[in-house]
Amino acid sequence: xxxxxxxxxxxxxxxxxxxxxxxxxxxxxxxxxxxxxxxxxxxxxxxxxxxxxxxxxxxxxxxxxxxxxxxxxxxxxxxxxxxxxxxxxxxxxxxxxxxxxxxxxxxxxxxxxxxxxxxxxxxxxxxxxxxxxxxxxxxxxxxxxxxxxxxxxxxxxxxxxxxxxxxxxxxxxxxxxxxxxxxxxxxxxxxxxxxxxxxxxxxxxxxxxxxxxxxxxxxxxxxxxxxxxxxxxxxxxxxxxxxxxxxxxxxxxxxxxxxxxxxxxxxxx
Numbered sequence: 467x468x469x470x471x472x473x474x475x476x477x478x479x480x481x482x483x484x485x486x487x488x489x490x491x492x493x494x495x496x497x498x499x500x501x502x503x504x505x506x507x508x509x510x511x512x513x514x515x516x517x518x519x520x521x522x523x524x525x526x527x528x529x530x531x532x533x534x535x536x537x538x539x540x541x542x543x544x545x546x547x548x549x550x551x552x553x554x555x556x557x558x559x560x561x562x563x564x565x566x567x568x569x570x571x572x573x574x575x576x577x578x579x580x581x582x583x584x585x586x587x588x589x590x591x592x593x594x595x596x597x598x599x600x601x602x603x604x605x606x607x608x609x610x611x612x613x614x615x616x617x618x619x620x621x622x623x624x625x626x627x628x629x630x631x632x633x634x635x636x637x638x639x640x641x642x643x644x645x646x647x648x649x650x651x652x653x654x655x656x657x658x659x660x661x662x663x664x665x666x667x668x669x670x671x672x673x674x675x676x677x678x679x680x681x682x683x684x685x686x687x688x689x690x691x692x693x694x695x696x697x698x699x700x701x702x703x704x705x706x707x708x709x710x711x712x713x714x715x716x717x718x719x720x721x722x723x724x725x726x727x728x729x730x731x732x733x734x735x
Contacts, residue, residue, distance in 0.1 A: 494518040494554060495669030496542060496637050501551030502694075503537055511537045513694035515551070521636065524663055524670040526680035528730055529690030535673040537695075539639045542671070561630030561638040561668070565645060567622035569614040575601065576610040579628045586633065596632045603662055604628035620651040627659070631666075640672040644679070656682055657711050664707050677730065678714060681723045689726065691733045699729040 497518035503511045512534040519525045527535045540546040542553060543562050569578050579600055583593035601607060604624040614622055623643050630638065640659075644652040656679060663670060663683075674680050680687045681703060689699040703722055705713065713719050 493521060493556070495521045495523075495556040496671065497552075497554040498538065498542075499552040499554070501538075501541065501548050501553060503534065503541065503546070504549045510694040512541075512548075513696050515690075515695065515697055517688055517697055517700065518554075519637070519669045519671055521556070521669050522667040523685045524672060524683055525686050525688055526672045526674060526684035527688045527690060528674060528677060528680050528726065529695060530692045530730075530733060531675070532693050533690045533733075534693060534695030535690060536641050539641050539671065539673060542637075542639060556636050556669070558636035559633035561633065561635030563623070563626050563630055563638070563640045563643045565642045567614070567619075567626040569622060569625055571614050574611050574613060575606055575617075575625050575628075578614070578625055579606075579632060582629055583632045593632065596634070597628070600628040600631035603631055603665070605658060618651075619647050620655055623647070623655065624658075627662075631662075636668055638668045638670045640670065642673050642675065645675065652679070653711055653714075657709075659683065660707065660709055677723050677727045681719060681726060682709060682714060687726050689729045689733065698733055699726075701726055701729065 498515050501515045502513050505511060515534075515538065517525070527538065529535055537546065539562070541548050542555065543560055570581065573581070576594075576597060579597040580593045583596055588596070601610060604627050606621070606624055606628060609617070609621065614625070617625070626643070644655050647655065660683060672680070672683055674683075684703050686703060687701045688697055689701065690696065691698045701722070705718060705722075
């Protein structure tokens with residue numbers, strides 16, 4: 467178990483093998499406890515944010531632009547430091563899929579997917595084996611030798627996802643990865659991501675501006691206020707997986723999406 471203490475903020479890694487859990491008290495894969503963030507220029511981005519994500523749970527975060535959704539992911543990944551509060555993260559690799567695919571243009575799909583494993587010092591045979599599995603899971607079989615410029619936007623996001631899968635993360639952070647894609651491609655990748663989530667059972671946090679996307683993907687939707695971002699609602703989505711794309715046209719789905727949308731509009735009034 468690793469413990470890193472930052473100024474005013476504790477990052478605690480939870481060892482799943484030694485931490486007791488029970489059906490009534492499931493282990494938290496990721497937890498924010500009274501987290502606030504104030505930038506150097508005095509901007510207060512987040513104020514007293516608390517919520518947690520269990521293994522096998524996908525939590526979507528929606529809120530107005532600038533409310534600190536992406537900042538939460540940066541704090542969880544330790545790309546930025548919180549001003550106060552505590553963030554608990556389960557031991558194991560953490561996957562992060564950004565808004566842009568951020569691929570190396572001179573590398574093939576295979577070599578891009580291997581990158582994190584290579585930087586982590588895995589042997590060539592192991593990283594090739596892991597990359598091959600991730601490529602298959604992400605629906606990229608047959609494109610191993612393609613360069614990013616030869617791929618569509620949707621395919622590039624699949625490569626980005628596969629690159630993180632190589633490290634077999636227990637916690638996956640998604641920062642609006644499909645926001646720049648057309649609606650049809652976005653819906654197809656939503657369905658593929660859910661299939662992957664059901665198979666791999668990681669803990670996921672998915673930031674999005676789309677209420678429909680949040681409702682379709684998540685087990686629970688967290689609604690944030692305008693800056694400084696606070697949690698104003700946590701709405702469960704009690705719809706069993708797997709979920710068909712046709713779910714979006716069913717009354718249960720539309721009623722939940724309407725409730726989430728109403729809570730989001732309240733933050734702007």
